[in-house]
Amino acid sequence: MSSQPASSKGAATRELIIDRAYAIASRQGLEGLSIGDLAQAVGMSKSGVFAHFGSREDLQLAVLDEGGRRFGEFVLIPALRKPRGLVRLRAIIDGWFDWVRENQHGCLVMSAISEYDSRPGPLHDAVVARVQRWRSDTTRATQMAIDSGELRADTDPQQLSFEIFGIALALHHDTRLFDPKLARTQAERAIERLFAAHFP
Amino acid sequence: MSSQPASSKGAATRELIIDRAYAIASRQGLEGLSIGDLAQAVGMSKSGVFAHFGSREDLQLAVLDEGGRRFGEFVLIPALRKPRGLVRLRAIIDGWFDWVRENQHGCLVMSAISEYDSRPGPLHDAVVARVQRWRSDTTRATQMAIDSGELRADTDPQQLSFEIFGIALALHHDTRLFDPKLARTQAERAIERLFAAHFP
DNA sequence: CTGAAAATAGTACGATCGTTCGTGTTTTTC
């Protein structure tokens, strides 16, 4: 798959750079991503790497974008292939939980949220836009589960997705700081209790 | 108040340094705290500030400690003056929620969690120990509410405090990225629903 | 195959980082 001619050499190495940058930033955060380290990781000169992006900030934006893209491909895309309603909503949640497990070393977007939540600038805006989109995707899936009658009609989809978000955050948190398996169990139990309270 | 002789000049300026450092690190994170900026903030020379701590890491540890201390003083201490049981547990949660509101610019401990959750070292260990203590405090308060019969006897206190933690994380998250007031309302509703599911 | 264009390397810059060291000043102790 995706063995396109890659248009040009430059575009190909740019992809390589972003790939390595994603790996680094997932562990060190976008602020901990330096062009020197990155150049060494791809086996290029600093200036060679730098030339692909007008500035460090543009590089960070590109890497953040890649992070959001990978998350979407791992979680949202598969879920969208499921039928609307509770099945899809559960697919989103399960995919999200799996994502947390697969990325125990660190999730780029999550780190970015903490890094830029109260630091104005293009990166802050990009992070907010990303998270907002993701939240509204979840809310939309919740709304569909209400429309299909699988969740009670008086369910507030925004409230529900807020709480789902909280459980995912707690899972993310405990996975890193404490015991991943226990955290997963607790998160799943929390989700079940949450749904149970909203069944018709 | 607190016009103690401050033991010595050195201890007094050390307190001043940590106070300014706390303010900076709350916004920029402990990794974003530089000795140069800090020196300028306290009106001292870099080396003068540095001399109070053997290393930057020791400074960071001291600031983290101060952060935990302030959180404890704001949230836990007042709650411990309430009677055991649901009242105290609610005091913990309310205090926590208030803390998030009062620290919209940024919470040092929360930032530290993200910064060191997957970076080994003394700071990681200190963060984990702090959060672990806080979690067990919450769990203990939950257990007391079970013992008093205000929550169902089959309630799992660890599970419950996991979910409370998640709601607080979501509140923290949405307060920074989205609308603080809406987030607070959603968090409170989530707590009520959570308790309602565990009432006898 | 050739010439233009794109991609990469090399070098150097000013700034800032944490840290060390020697010296001077202030505080504490007797």
Place this chain on the structure above:
DNA sequence: GAAAAACACGAACGATCGTACTATTTTCAG
């Protein structure tokens, strides 16, 4: 008030940061 101890300063260090500028190499179209 003098001696001792604590404290603060200023300069300098090696390292690394992002970035600019100029060559050199590589790619691609005709």
